[in-house]
Amino acid sequence: MKVTAIESGIEGxxxxxxxxxxxxxxxxxxxFDKINDESGYNKIFAYGQSKLANILHSNLLSSNLKEQDAKVTVNSLHPGAVVTNIMRHWYFVNGMGISDKCI
Incomplete structure (x- = not known):
């Protein structure tokens, strides 16, 4: 991706x-020491753990690419917090203070 961004002139x-x-x-x-350990497994906590890992990976990848002066942006997002036109008729979303733009 770094090479493609450089060659194309378009940020990855x-x-x-x-x-x-x-x-x-x-x-x-x-x-980390219990990734495959089924004892004490909890699906809610396991999901939270996986999403925490996603965010930490995103942050580390972003830092590493910045250090390399790569023209690649890395973001992580919570898709449930993204308001799009598909949600325009959902009365419970309107007025909740959810932005329809990136802040």
Whole structure:
């Protein structure tokens, strides 16, 4: 991607889909020593752990690419917080203070 961005003159973009659920991993955060351990498994915490890993990966990849002066932007996002026209008729979304633009 770095080479393609340089050769094309167009900035590369990496979008990693995360979730607001990153706030709810296991108490220890990412359990590297228990990734495949089924004892103590909790699907909610496992999902939160995976989304926390997505965000941490995004942040590290972004930092590494900046250090290399790569013309690649890395972002992670919570798709449920993105308001698009498809949601324009959802009365419970309107007036909730959700922005329809990137801030």
């Amino acid at each position: 973009r990496v979008v990693i889909v995360a979730s607001d659920s990153y706030k709810h991993p296991y108490r220890e955060g990412i359990r």
